[in-house]
Structure formats: C-alpha cells, structure tokens
Amino acid sequence: MAQQTTSADVVIVGSGIVGSLMAEKLALSGLSVMILEGGPRIDRNQVVARFRHETNKSDFMAPYPYNDWAPEPRKDNGYFQQEGPVPYSASYIRGVGGTSWHWAGMAWRYLPNDFQLQSKYGVGRDWPFSYDDLEPFYYEAEVKMGVSGPLNNGSPRTKPFPMEPVTPSWAHQRVRDRLAPLGFEVTTNTSARNSRNYDGRPACCGNNNCMPVCPIDAQYHGGISAQAAERAGAKIITEAVVYKIEHGADDKIQAVHYYTPNKESHRVTGKIFVLAANAIETPKLMLMSTSDKFANGIGNSNDMVGRNLCDHPRTKVSFDVDEEIWPGRGPVSEYSIQSERDGDWRGEEAAFRIDFSNSNPVAGVTSKLISQGVYGKDLIAGIRQQSSVTLGLKNIVEQLSDPNNRVMLGDRRDSLGIPNPKFYFSVDDYTRRGNARARRVFQEIAEGLGGTNIKFMDENKFSLANHITGTLGMGNNRATTVCNGEGRSHDHENLFLAGTGVLPTVATVNSTLTAVAVGLRTAEFIMEDLA
Structure with missing residues (x-):
C-alpha cells in the first residue's frame, strides 16, 4: 500500500x-x-x-x-551512453x-x-x-x-580565511623554492581542510588519501x-x-x-x-x-x-625531478600555479590553472617495476628511488559553453525502469589551444626541476576533471x-x-x-x- x-x-x-x-x-x-x-x-x-582492503587504490x-536502484557511473558498468566524439566520463556518488x-x-x-x-x-x-x-x-x-588558503590568489576578499593553510610538505617547499627564480609563483591551494581543530573536527594529519575518503574528517x-x-x-x-x-x-x-x-x-x-x-x-x-x-x-x-555541458578537459605530464622530493606526504592536491588563469589572450585560447599532484606514487611505481620483471632487492631499491622523484602536473583548463554538448536520456534503463544518461561531448579549438600552451609551460617547469623521463599526455586525448x-x-x-x-x-x-x-x-x-x-x-x- x-x-x-x-x-x-x-x-x-x-x-x-x-x-x-x-x-x-x-x-x-x-x-x-x-x-x-x-x-x-x-x-x-x-x-x-x-x-x-581494496586492491585497486586508484578506483x-x-x-x-x-545500488542497482540508484545506479551511478562505475568503471565499465555501462551506465553512461556515448554519442561522441569525445567520451564523457565522470564519477559521482548517490x-x-x-x-x-x-x-x-x-x-x-x-x-x-x-x-x-x-x-x-x-x-x-x-x-x-x-x-x-x-x-x-x-x-x-x-x-x-x-576553508583555508593564501590571500594573494587573485580573488578579492573582504574578510580573511577562517583558518591558516595546512603546513606545506617537503615536495611543496622544494618545488616552490626552485621555481621561484624562474618566475613561477607556486602557491598553496585553497581547500576545505582543517589546519587546526575546527568545527569539532581534527586537523589534517597527512594521510594522503583525501581521495577517496579522509579517514578522520579533517577534510x-x-x-x-x-x-x-x-x-x-x-x-x-x-x-x-x-x-x-x-x-x-x-x-x-x-x-x-x-x-x-x-x-x-x-x-x-x-x-x-x-x-x-x-x-x-x-x-x-x-x-x-x-x-x-x-x-x-x-x-x-x-x-x-x-545543454552546454562543460568540464575541464585537461592534459597532463609526469617526469622525474633531479632530487628526492618525496611526494605523497600531506594532502593529495596541495599546491599550484595561478598565473595562467586570466589575461588578454583569453579571447583566443583557454585559461588554466596548473596543479601539482601530491598523490603517493608507490603503487604505480611498484606495478610498473613488476611488469618490467624487477623483483627482490632490486624491486625495493627501485620503488624507493622512483617514488621519491616522480612528479605529476595537470592543468585545470577552461571550456567554452556549447549547446551541442549535452546530457540526454539514454535508451537503457535501470532496475526501476528509469533511463540512464546519454552524452554528446566535444572539445573545441579554444580549449585545445589552451592545452597546447599548458604543455609548453609544463616543459619549462620540468626543465627548471632538472626533469628527465618526461612523459606528456597524448594531445588528442583528455582527462576530464569531474567538474x-x-x-x-x-x-x-x-x-x-x-x-x-x-x-x-x-x-x-x-x-x-x-x-x-x-x-x-x-x-x-x-x-x-x-x-x-x-x-x-x-x-x-x-x-x-x-x-
């Protein structure tokens, strides 16, 4: 009834x-x-x-x-239908x-x-x-x-942040200090993460798994x-x-x-x-x-x-720094460069923010070495050496509104008979030009940090940010x-x-x-x- x-x-x-x-x-x-x-x-x-206990920590x-009665996009579960030309990917929790x-x-x-x-x-x-x-x-x-963050981040304020930023990690400090003479200002990210006890929740203790969950609710x-x-x-x-x-x-x-x-x-x-x-x-x-x-x-x-579906169709780079910086201590996304967020060139190509990854690279490094046949003492030494110098960058790049990019009703249905989402999604030249400029900036940053083993993301592929x-x-x-x-x-x-x-x-x-x-x-x- x-x-x-x-x-x-x-x-x-x-x-x-x-x-x-x-x-x-x-x-x-x-x-x-x-x-x-x-x-x-x-x-x-x-x-x-x-x-x-999850073996795939990147998922x-x-x-x-x-729940099949309130489905959400999971890896290869077919919840999203695609009409192209660029597959639209996102993850969200119901x-x-x-x-x-x-x-x-x-x-x-x-x-x-x-x-x-x-x-x-x-x-x-x-x-x-x-x-x-x-x-x-x-x-x-x-x-x-x-929320905490630096005052000089381009957004005017009438009142200060509720709290001071989380103490920068060693990787943050070394990247900041080495890039400053080259004209790059590396700043602490603004984040909803406690740097002290706040609102009955504890301060960040650097677990480095802000994604997928902060185990102590500091975030x-x-x-x-x-x-x-x-x-x-x-x-x-x-x-x-x-x-x-x-x-x-x-x-x-x-x-x-x-x-x-x-x-x-x-x-x-x-x-x-x-x-x-x-x-x-x-x-x-x-x-x-x-x-x-x-x-x-x-x-x-x-x-x-x-209509007008937008995201951040970003590009990425990874490389080895010429000194041990030990990423993976503190928050997973901790510091960035703001200088490319606005300018007169914005009428021709996309603006972007450059974000440094501070995720712990050990799992990825270990998997790569094992796939190369490295075991025993050599594996332990390789993990230590490579995980101490690996650094990743991505840009958070602007995308213009396009009414053709859209969410529609798909023809598949869930257990309650409700349609799943279907997408048409494309990336225009405005954003592609912004990504091209980002790759040039990435190259300067990598060279400034003595980078080797530089690996750029394919210029015809995009990593969507879920924004x-x-x-x-x-x-x-x-x-x-x-x-x-x-x-x-x-x-x-x-x-x-x-x-x-x-x-x-x-x-x-x-x-x-x-x-x-x-x-x-x-x-x-x-x-x-x-x-």
Missing part, C-alpha cells in the same frame, strides 16, 4: 553538499525542509575499512556501496552527502573576470550577477566548510553538511529515487514522486522545490518529467535543459538559459535549481565552492518568497 502524501515548506531533491547546506540554512530560518536522497546513508568507518568509487565524499577538498573562488567572459573577452557567457554580488556568500560557504564533505541539515531540523528520506516532477495548471510545481528500491511510489508536496541532485541527474530528471504542456520536460520549454557544469545554466536570456540569477526556473516560479549545473561557465578551478556559494544565495530568495 502506498504511503500517505507527505509535505514540507521546501522539498530538496539531493542531499549533496549544496542541497544539504541550503537545507540547513532554510531550516534554521524556521522553514520545514525535506530532503529526498536516492541513495543510502554512508558510514565513513565502513568506507575507510573497504578502502584499506575512488570502489569503497562506496553500489548517497547521503553526495560526491564530495571523495573529492580532493579544493575550494577555489572564481576570479572577477570569470563572471564577464563574454563582455570582456568576446567568448563564452556572462553571469547574471557579478563577483561582488557573490562574495559574501563565498565567505559564508568558506566558514561552513572550513570537509557533504556527509558533514547532511548532518548539519538534520541538526537544524531538516528531514532526510533516503533510498527515495525521484522519478517525476508534477506541475499544476498555473505551471507551479505541485509535487515530486519517488520510488523506493522495491518500486513503491510516494508523492511529496511542498511550497518550494529545489533540484540539487547533480549536473547530470538533475537534467535527467527534468527531461523525464514530461506533460502535455511541457512535452520536452519540466523547465525545458526552450530545449536548453542538459560538471553548465547543464542548468543561469542567465537573463530566457531563450538560452534554464534559470535566472536567483536559480529560479524560467518556466516554474516555485522551482529552484542548485548545484554545479547552474554555473554558466566552468572557469579554471574546481566548481564545488562556487556552487555552494550560489546555493546559499539562492536560499535567500527562497526565504524571501516564504517570508
């Missing part, structure tokens, strides 16, 4: 870091808030134990539970707290010029509001998440956000796979419908609805929710839902965007969109902090509506 219809002032689909922090803010204002999460609750201790999804369970904690702000890309450089899209409009919400997000994640939302009074219903959005004659959203794992259907009504699943699952849900009036899906009268943006893009032009600057759907006045999908541009940094800031700003408009 189906349960009785439930209701709340605000119904949020998705318990990730954005949806949960919005829920906390809304609940603290006195509103009743219900979060519908398709996946189960996640126990950090169980994830840590699984990771400890960041392996420690997390998989469970309480969402994908930031296995992120690297990077919490960068955009630059002011990132908000006016079209008006300043003649490419891409402008935002419907400015950096200054978002700045107080950036700070609100940083306080919630416990912030959406699971912590979800706990905060529940403490504030929000209710989370887990294993609730939303499959339909229902509107009324006035086009306002009246309810959402969800399945339990055994396909029992439930209906939830509310005054305001927020879609905060992620930049793939949210447009998929909107495209599924068709009606006589909205034949292409909820919020999709202009056929823009799912999914654009599919729900906000803007003032109703013909080309999905929601306005408040996050409000152009088609439905009580439907709000949140998460990385609403970001009009991908810029040169990880998208999480900006998505949280925009979500907290959207929460203000929701509170005004219900005041």
